[in-house]
Structure formats: structure tokens, C-alpha cells
Amino acid sequence: MDRIEWHDLPAATRAAVERLTGPVEMAETAPHGVMSRLACTVHTRVGRAFVKGTRQEDSQAWVYRHEAQVTRCAPLAPRVLWEVDAGGWLLYGYEYVDGRHPDLTPGSADLAPLVRTLTVMSETPWPEANLKKPLHTRWADFLPEGVPPGLQAEDSPTRTCPRTTCW
Template sequence: MPQLHWHQLPAPARASVEARAGTVERVTTVQAGSVADLTAILHTSKGETFCKAVRETHRLAWLHRREAELNPHLPDLVPRLQWHVEAAGWIMLGFDKAPGRHVNVAPGSPDLPRLAATLSVIAATPAPRPPVRIQPATTRWADYLPPEVVDGDTLVHTDMSTANFLVDPYSISVVDWAMPCRGAPWLDTTLMIARLIRAGHTPAQAEQWAAQVPAWRDGPPDAITAFATACAARSAEWAEQHPAPHFRELADAGHDWVRYRRQS
């Protein structure tokens, strides 16, 4: 579904946001995520805010409420939630605007060491505890793996799209925490490896990069192989269900990596 423009939101919804964010003077629509009906930078009388909004009737609207609940418990490399407004049938979240461009994971990219350092920080971050709700990885992957393979108490982002890593001259911000889980500390890095292979790395080169992340370097090899196999299988299922070519490309990259690990 095409993204909406700010002015297409109901007037009461916009007014409720402006009561928190300031008068909206200009709007820059951006393409981000796959759930929100609107994603935009709001240039207001109080500054700039990244806004994502979704209809309350959207089948995944609960992800926005979950992201708002989790945000205060996430590491410093995550843009902070400024406000959470629900009005006129809409859920609207406003975050600190994260500067930067999408991370480049191609071979030779200068972003790669910083990306490894960023994933190392996440891998060392404990998952929030109750009453904050976060799905266990054992539930997320229950149809593919025994629970002991992915179980753990670490914060896991799970969506390693390069669009979720914004690089500026000083830092990398990690955005779109709609689907995190609690699990083993090496899961995110393992999920990123298929994206490096898709970008042109050999499986050996991708593993050499991943070894910069201590949690992955010290992770159980058999569990990593089992998880990589499950990821490749799930990507192949998505490729059958969705026409977007990147699903097939990720599935192919995942299968290449699994073959490499089994032959090594």
C-alpha cells in the first residue's frame, strides 16, 4: 500500500501530534519499514522528529505499541522516543531524528568494522525484563528449531536490513525496533551474514567479518549452523510467498553459507 502524506491523516490526529511536537511547518516523507502507513520527518516549531503512524485497524498495529514500550529500555545507539500519541483511530510515534545514510555492507566498505562494533554492543545488551514484553526467540523460531538452539537473555533486533542502520561521521544508529526478541547473543550477527554474502562477500569473508563480534566468535558452531539452516529455509519460504527479489537472493545467500559450513 502506498505511503500516506502527513496531510492525509485526520485533522484531530495531526492536532494531537502538534500538541506534543509543535506546529508542523514542513514534512519530508521517507520510505522506512513495511508496517507503517506513514513515515516522515516532521519539521516543527520545536525541531525535527521522525514520525511513524499506523491505523489502529492495521493487523500489525500492536507492533507500534510494543516498540513504544520497549524504547526506554534499548541501548544508547537507538533513537529515543519523544512521544506516543493515539487519536482519531491512529497510533503515532515520534522519535529523535537519526542522521545518516544506510550502512554499506559491500566488500571493502569502510562501514563494516563499525557495523561489527555496533552489533557487539547490541549482543552485550540484556533483554528487558517483565513487565516489559518481548518475545522469546524460542517462540519466534519454534517451527524451525529446538528451543535450546536460540535460547538466551540477550536483546536481539532480528531485522538486519541495511536500511535499519544509519551511518553518520560519528556513529551508527539502529532503528525500527518493531520485532525484537530475547535470545542468544549471536543471532543478529548470524542474520547479517546472509546479507553480506548477498552483497558480494564469500561465506569465508562474511565469517571473518562476523568474528569481530565476540558473541558470534564464541558462539556454539553447531547452533550457529542449525540457525543458519533454519534462516535459509525460512527465506526460501518467504521467496515463494512474496515477489520481491531480495527474499530469493537472501535464501540463495543463506544456502550458499550453509553449504560452506557443512563442507568446512
Template sequence: MRSDWAALPEPVEAAVAERVGGIIGVYPAPSGDHAEIASTVIGSTDTVFVKAASSGPGVRSLRYELAVTKAIGRYPPTVLWDFESDGWLVVGAEHLDGPHPDLSPGSPDLDTLAVTLTGLQETAAPDVRLFTPAGRISFAHPAMDGDSLVHSDLNPANLILTTDGLRIVDWAYATKAAPWVELALLTQWLIGNGHTPAQAEDWLSQFPAWAGTDPEVLDDFAARNASKWANKSRQNTERWVRDLACWTYEWAGYRA
């Protein structure tokens, strides 16, 4: 659950202020809820993106993301500093300035995404604790097992176009799996951004990991993923849950 910046104890806020040369402004992230605090902090000497957590689950998730982000390198924002104080874990990361990509059919941003995906598909999972496919997706298949780094949530809000290329944020669910799993999870976001299932699969076919995956494995993944989100939508009426249930249903129906 997202909290206001004012929830931070005074010593914690002071420690952040010291690291940025005094706080001039704080701007909460417009989306996401993986950390209790997630804000852009503008200081007199630096601008950083700050995540902080104090609850047990929140601290565990942020500690996990911190370890993963430090281990990966080029795709996530660089971790600038982290500290613990007054029961809070606080992480300051590079502030990435840029828009989210347009993933609609025909968008030039899709070419940029393809370049990033090609590199990510070839990136071995770092030697830190990562989710398994079953732990992340809630179902498993032997074909999901692998040694690649899978972000597992490449929705446009987690992608930022910068002068250094496309960067990826929010690694709270980084997974060690076969590379095709990333592409299968991306399908729902392509559909959600205007692709038909056929268009989404046609775009994904440029990646060897997709082209080399047994169609029956993709059938199984699409059906089970759609079933998972259908169940979630019966328990949670939030818009984003209903959307994912709809998009995954479209893909599963197409493959059936």
C-alpha cells in the same frame, strides 16, 4: 500499507503540530511499510520522526515496537512522545541524521557495524513481550533459544551512521533468542551487499557467538531459511523478496 500524511485526521495532525511548534514540512520515509505513517516532521521547535497507525495489525505492531524501543535504551532512537487520538496511535521519536552504512567487502563501515554488534550481542532481552525465534523466522531449532536481544532485520536501511555511532531503527520484530541468530540473519544482507558466502562467514567468525555455534546448526538454519524465502518468492514477485530468495539460496548452497 503505507499511507500519505493527509490520511491523518485534523485533530491528530494538530496534536503533532503542537508538539513540534507548528509543522513546517513533512517528508515520508523512502522505505519500509511497518507503519501506515512514517515521516520526518520538521517543526519550528523540533524535528522528529513520526510513526502512526490506525488499523488493528498496524496499531498492534506499533504498540509492540513502542514498548520494545522504550525498554532497550542505547541503540534505537529515543521515544520523545506518544499519544492516541481519533483511532490513531502516534509515536514521535528522535530524528537520526546520517547515511546508511556501506556493507560491501572492505568498507570501513563494517568496523563500525562490528562494534555495534559486539554490544548488541551482549545485551540481554528486556523484560517485555518479544518474538520467539519460531514466531519471527517461521521455523525453530533448540539452539535458537536464548536470552539475548535480537533485532532480526539488520539490513542497511535500518542502520544509520550518526556522530554518536551506529544506531538501529525499526524494532518491530525484536526477538529473544541466542545471539548467533542475529549473525545468521545478517548473512543474507552481507551477501546482498557484495560478499561471497565465504567472505560473509569469514567476517562473522570474529564474533564468539558465531564461532561457537555447531556447524550443523548453521547448515540447518541456512537450508531452512533458503527454503522459506524460495516459497515466498513463488507467491510474491516483489524485487526484495526475489533478492532474499537469491541471497539465502547462495548461502545454503555454499554450506551444502
């Protein structure tokens, strides 16, 4: 996916963000990731925020809305700070978390905290709204060509989760 730089966003989009954050003094494009048309860290007088999003007409715009909705209930996730829908763009600002990719090599000190995090996430009851579209359907557009048919089968089991009140 072609990534856009902060300063290349429409002026109306940047202005809408800055009404919430104050003037953006500097923006750093995220060096990794393949999903977001825009992914950057903005620096303002009051701190940093991670910003991601895409054009409103992008067929994957629903993913950003869904992610922000789920993140509001997810334990251990950066908080959603704001949403901007302006200038033809849909952007979300997230709490900035200074970090790095975990070291997954055998014996790494990162493995135990990663397992704890995945355990907490797997034990979290998710709202039924997230189950309306089965996982294999939600992610089908992201799978590469030639994925084994069993991973995309319409009869794949879906997980049933209890209702929560976080919506």
C-alpha cells in the same frame, strides 16, 4: 503496504501531534521501508522528529507499541519522544537522526562501526517481557510465503535474558 502522507492523516491526529511538537511546518515521507503505514520526518520550529505509526485497528499495531517499549531500553537507539493515540491512529515520535543506510560492500568503512553496534546490541540484556512471544512467532506475519519450515518451527530455541530494571 500503502503509505499515507502526513497531510492525509485525520485532523484530530495531526492536532494531537502538534500539541506536543508545535506546528508542523513541513513533512517528508520516508522513501524506504515497508512496515509503517505512516513514516515521515516532521519539521517544526524547534527541530525535526521521525514519526511512524499505523491505524489503531491494524493487526500489527502491537508492533509499534512493542518497538517503542524496547527502544526505551536499547542502547544506541533514537529516543522515543512521544506517543499519540488520536483520530483512529497510533503514532510514535522519535528523536531525528540524520543518517544513511550502511555500505555493506567488502572493505567499506561502514563495516567496523556496524559490527561494534551489533555487538553492543547483542550484549544488551532485554527484559523478560520481550520473551513471552518467541521470535519466530512475533515475526511470522512478516515472513514471505515459502520460508523454510525450520525458521518457523514451534520448537525453535528462544534466548533467555536476565531481568533488567528499565521497565
